[in-house]
Amino acid sequence: MSRQHIRLGVNVLASGRHDAAWKTFEEKxxxxxxxxxxxxxxxxxxxxxxxxxxxxxNPGGLVSEAYTRPWRALDPAVLVANLAAHTEHIGLVCTTTTLFGHPYTIARQIASIDHVSRGRAAWNIITSQNPPALDAYGAEKGWDQAERYKRAEEFVQIVTAFWDSLPEEALVADPDNTVYLDPSRLRRLDYKGTHFSARGASSVPETPQGRPVIFQAxxxxxxxxxxxxxxxALFTGQRIIEGARAFYSxxxxxxxxxxxxxxxLLVMPGLFPILASTEEEAKRHKRSLDDxxxxxxxxxxxxxxxxxxxxxxxxxxxxxxxAESEANEALVPIASRWHRAEMLKEARQNGWNIRELLFxxxxxxxxxxxxxPDGFAEDMLHWIDTKGADGFNLNIDVQPTGLDLIADxxxxxLQKLGRYRRAYNGRTLRDNLGLPRFDAKPRHGLAAAV
Structure with missing residues (x-):
């Protein structure tokens, strides 16, 4: 069995993953x-x-959750840049869409965050679309799945090419010859695609990680x-370990x-722990939120x-x-089918009734x-040791109190079992994830090695 150290991320929501978490706060x-x-x-x-x-x-206007719970209001790039000033080691994953806007804007934002955080930035790529986003960006209609991924491919190629376009060796800073930046050492791009076009080089030099980490969900x-x-690294939704192993493989x-x-390539499924000193106490805590x-x-x-x-x-x-649900499966929107299938598989496997599925x-x-906490550690390690995951993106019930329980x-x-570090491994997010620094190689054309 593998004895690798577990990787952990935390999904930050204003109040917590549980939809009733905000109701427990004094200032709401x-x-x-x-x-x-x-x-x-x-x-x-x-x-x-x-x-x-x-x-x-959610890259657009108000989404439906805004009417029933705190929503994602702040621009994630602005928020992580602020959090970089209040932390020293933790990675900062910023989500942006590949459907709207231009790749150069994102390339510059994420590279800037990598510099100001001294190598802790990551870009989470999303291709999702919803009516508020289409309305906010003035799009008359969305794109089908094949077209969305064609746009995303052009988008990410341009972003990564801009990240590689101003290498460290181009910064010569030669006062005798009054040369600060050597244009002959730039890796300029000149690309005209179906959806996006871009030329030139980035104004942001090569970042501390060589290239920020890329996540995709x-x-x-x-x-x-x-x-x-x-x-x-991949964020994914896996509720059944057999399916997780197949996805991982x-x-x-x-x-x-x-x-x-x-x-x-790290695989990090989402996981939502609700913990207490005993299993019964954890169940009571969940019921108190569910109620x-x-x-x-x-x-x-x-x-x-x-x-x-x-x-x-x-x-x-x-x-x-x-039976009734299966008979109507064709009526389920394509975007919801994976979630629905995983949810119903878990319900069948556990013999749930409607109440248990509902909550x-x-x-x-x-x-x-x-x-x-002991049972949770054992559960995570079972998934890792049987090749269902490399780590997890944790969804915390109430933040930050539930997160304090994870830390304490x-x-x-996990440390006692020798499966988690006792200090951060290095300076950058790549160091801490066990990923090598990205070194771009000179290339002809736009397509960048990953």
Missing amino acids: RHLSTDIDHFIAIAKSAERGLVDAIFLAD GQSSDSRAFGARYAD EVKTLAKSFGRDPDH RLDSVALREELARHMAVDVSLLSDLDAPIPF SNITGGHRVFVGT EVIPV
């Missing part, structure tokens, strides 16, 4: 914009020696191929087919996922109507673990 109105609160979360994660904090984003076949080619094989070292949820709205959400009439879910202690994080999508109770268990 400004959680989405309270910078001191975000700083406290980042510091708690760094105290636990977590690899990176992950700032997700998703699990469709297009997403797997895209991530295996371009990403350093497939993306590692895909990475190898692109000429990459599979060990340099604050709007079960009517949740039933409507579950009915949409299952493509059944909400009346079939009125008795929460009744069996799940699997299994159907809105967040990721697997929930309810139990003790879970990390010491």
Whole structure:
């Protein structure tokens, strides 16, 4: 069995992953914009020696969650730049879309964050679209999946080419000849694609990591191929270990087919722990949060996922109507099918009733673990040692209190087992993730090696 050290990220939300977390705060109105609160979360994660904090984003106007819980209000690039000033070691993952805007803007933003954080920046690529984003950017209609990934491929190639365009050796700073930047050493790009065009070189020099870390989220076949080619780490939604192992094996094989070292592509599924000193206490804590949820709205959400009439879910202690859901599978939107399939597989495997499925994080999508810190450590290591993951992106119930529990109770268990570091490995995020510094090679044309 592998004895590799676990990698851990933390998904930062204003109040926490549980949809009722915000109701436990004394000051509720400004959680989405309270910078001191975000700083406290980042510091708690760094105290636990977590690899990176992950700032997700909805790139557009108000989304539906804004009407029922604190939402992602702040620009993640601005937020992580601020958090860089209040932390020393933890990685800073900034999410941006590849559908809107221009690649040069993103290339400059993320490279700038890598410099101001001294090598802790990462870019999380998303290709999702929703009506608020289309409206905010003035798009009349969206793109089908194939077109979205064609746009994303051009986008990421241009971003990475700009990152490589001003290498360290071009900065000669020669006062005798009054030459600061040697133009002959630039790696200029000149590209005109179907969706994006770009020429020239970046104004931001090569960054401390050689190139910021690239994360990518998703699990469709297009997403797997895209991530295996371009990403350093994959965020994915895996609720069943057998499916996680199959995903892990497939993306590692895909990475190898692109000429990459599979060990340099990390797989980090989302995981939602709810912990306490005993399993029963953890269950009580979860129930106390679940009881604050709007079960009517949740039933409507579950009915949409299952493509059944909400009346079939009125008795929460009744069996799940699997047959009716399967009969209507074609009515489920393509974007929701993976989430739905994983959710129903987990429900079947555990013999859940409607109530248990309803409160299994159907809105967040990721697997929930309810139990003790020791049990949680054992669960994570089982997934890693049986090749279902290289680590996890943790979704914390209430932040930062749930994160403090990770730092104070879970990390010491992993350290005692020899499976987690006792200090950060190095200066950069690549150092801490066990990834090599990226060294760009001179190339002809735009396509960059990953």
